[in-house]
Amino acid sequence: MMTKLALLLAVLVVSLCGGVVNSTGRPGLGGGPNTLLSRSATGVVVAAASGSGPASRLCEPSVILHSNRSTTATACPAGELQSTCEYACDDGYIPIGRHVCQTYTTEHQLVLDHVWHGGRCQRLCDGGINNNNANNANSDCAVPLRYNSSDAKGPCHATKCFDTPDDLFHHLTVGNYQAWKIARNPVSGIYLGPLDLSQANQTASQGALGVTGVGLVFECVATALGLVSVTEAQERVMLTLRSMAGLVPGFHIVRNSRGMFPSFVDVNTGAVHKPREEMKYALMATGLNTAGILFAKTYFENNHPDAAATKAIASLATKLYHMVNFTALLCNKALEVDPNGAGIPMVQHYNETCAGVQFPQDDGFYQYNEEHYTVWFAFEQACGAYAAGQCPNKGKVPAGDLTQSCANPVVFPPLIFRLAIEAMWQAWQGRRHQPNHSFQGLNLLSLWPSYLVQLPCMVVHPFNSDPTYLDLFRQHWKADMAFFATDAYNMGGQGRYGLAAGTTIPWCAGSGYLAEKIVEGKGAQAAGHCRIYSPYAIAGFMLAAPSTISQHLLDLAQQGDSVYTVPGGGHVMARKSTLDLGWNQSTRVTMVDFSSELFGLATRSLGLQFFQDNSNHFPNSSATGQR
Secondary structure: OOOHHHHHHHHHHHHHOOOEEEOOOOEEOOOOOOOEEEEOOOOOEEEEOOOOOHHHOEEOOEEEOOEOOOOOOOOEOOEEOOOEEOOOEOOOEEEEOOEEEEEEEOOOOEEEEEEEEOOEEEEEOOOOOOOOOOOOOOOOOOEEEEEEEEEOOEEEEEEEEEOOHHHHHHHHHHHHHHHHHHHEOOOOOOEEOEEOOOOOOOOOOEEEHHHHHHHHHHHHHHHHOOOOOHHHHHHHHHHHHHHHOOOOOOOOOOOOOOOOOOOEEEOOOOOOOOOHHHOEEEHHHHHHHHHHHHHHHHHHHHHOOOOOOHHHHHHHHHHHHHOOOHHHOOEOOOOEEOOOOOEEOOEEEOOOEEEOOEOOOOOOOOOOOOOHHHHHHHHHHHHOOOOOOOOOOOOOOOOOOOOOOOOOOOOOOOOOOOHHHHHHHHHHHHHHHOOOEEEOOEEEOOOOOOHHHHHHHHHOHHHHOOHHHHHHHHHHHHHHHHHHOOOOOOOOOOOOOOOOEEEOOHHHHOOOEEEOOOOOHHHHHHHHOOOEEOHHHHHHOHHHOHHHHHHHHHHHHHHOOOEEEOOOOOEEEOOEEOOOOOOOOOOOEEHHHHHHHHHHHHHHHHHHHHHHHHOOOOOOOOHHHOO
């Protein structure tokens, strides 16, 4: 049982959140008169119905504060599981969420047991920010953006008004780029893996080299959108490239004999604080970093060929591409690096062994994941210069452009074995014609979340120029929405969906970081974990249905729960839980996951063509000719 102090704290939390009380007036998570509040071993308040027993399967009447359901006479009536109670909020409050009769169990514990949960009326702060009447839910604020704040009465949502949706989206775009600028180390140009939005000057030092590649892409995006001058962007890009090449004094990245590097390094020195024998060289991070490097090269060559630093960027980017022998990614069944192997690893160890290796499945195709950029570069280096099916088994490739990539004899062996690489590429690309997952009739490349298709769509030309991949991208979006409408989440409205990876809540997820996924059947509720939705995942699907997804983001902006303030006054959208309203992501935003937001926002202005053109590094390659 709870102590009196714990109960008072629970009451306070629910009250401050604009919470729900039961019909006797006792605060709860939406239960009826006999709802019991208890505190789990993790210290989280949970609700369970008592008295009526499970046989009735009814949620007892529920009162929603500050609404037309605020009295026992007007309360949500007793209802069966999955019933929805409609409600309207008083003036000065806005409705957030669906109020649903439900039971919910995480992987670890029963959290909701036949109780009403999920809908509430959120108080708006007194006094507007742009329009003085912006905080009245029925005011003439044309396009509101709300966010967590406080006034003399306590916690509330403040409002910033915009004249048009485009103005609001521009504001979010600027806020996103500001977050990326804060994440970038000014001495090395390397980007942090996690970002603390409460700090203008970051104290963390964990840099992420895959994230750094995405940061280079966003310097190009910001230049194209006029958020930064060409000169400044090129200076920023050059510093990053120089650090990656070991040309910045005091900064050095450890690579293996094939030029691959770890996922995480110190942003100040490039050091990895592990003994040499424990080093793990990450093929995914190496591929994503290289994709960003080549994106910067191609963008400035395409759009600013006469700019001061374009030739220098192109030359250094080409050198960095040649520093990695992607053709040496394969491993054999003994989990050893092997040029004739068929296994694609996530990691190669210092001792030439592999980990996280996948081999072709029974149907002959690989399971799709976001290593698309890495296998793409392996194919380009081995076979891109040859017509499909004509890649020779071995031989020295003459020095030349990016497609003819054995120009550096120090890094690349004089003989490369190409048949294994070509077979790998065909087995990889063949998966798009034989998708091996589905959800509610939608064919999917994977049940893993949004980033799996969004990152490749941003930087992999064989993905973003291929109609089949783009159709599967849309299917992924539809499945995401559909999953959030199931009883795993009970959302299905107001733009609240978005499966992603990112920071989460240990008490309901079992860890502080999680990649969510779609699960059907018995395990579906547990897969919902903390019932977190990720607006950056929604934004990243922008290409799938621009008008619909734009409206979903506007809905989220109007609610404000998932809007976060960036140092300097801008705003971004990030993860929010509907199970634990007191949690937010502001102190740890994982940038590789968050990257989908700026990608999606950029496509509203720049379109898919921008990403197609600037990821087309090998215009004569057979990779994009294999449809």
